[in-house]
Amino acid sequence: MSKKNKTSYKIMEVALKLFSEQGYYSTTTKQIAKEAKVNELTVFRHFKTKENLFQETTQNYVREVKVDEIVNKIKDNDFDDNIRILSRKFLDLYFYNIKLYKVQMKLADKERKFIRLKLSREIQEVLINYFEELAEKGEISGDPKMMAATFVNSILGAFTVYVLTNDTFTDISIEKMVDEHAKQFSSFYQTKKN
Known part of the structure; x- marks a missing residue:
């Protein structure tokens, strides 16, 4: 360098x-x-x-997020395992970027949208592609765009509550909440195996 x-x-x-x-x-x-x-x-x-x-700083940190690599590493696993792994990885990703997230919370709407859209779009695009592949194989049912939005918003919601309340909102750990989300998500969207 x-x-x-x-x-x-x-x-x-x-x-x-x-x-x-x-x-x-x-x-x-x-x-x-x-x-x-x-x-x-x-x-x-x-x-x-x-x-x-500000813009270069946020772009630099968003660029470090390699969402597609996370998905590509797990593609051949079982859907239940993949969703659990993805949930944990995305939670880790949010914790890794916690400073950026805290910056976002203190910004005016225009700047906040810039950060949120950049990170959320990248994650959602990769997930949409992943869910489309699974839908084509008949492994899941549901609209891939809706699935990606639901998945990301659930993880982000749990993380936001964690950050805003300094982990005092509930005595259930954020990891357990995310694992439960993964279990419910996969049971809702996965097609039944014969």
């Missing part, structure tokens, strides 16, 4: 941390520069504006 790339990455790391702690609007480029141990001018040389820094 070149020195310029290392500096850009460091600035983005710090920006994500500060945006998640203080919110986008309360974080200044001066604070980002200070914590990244660079001159504020360096921040502007790399990103031109605070908004560009």
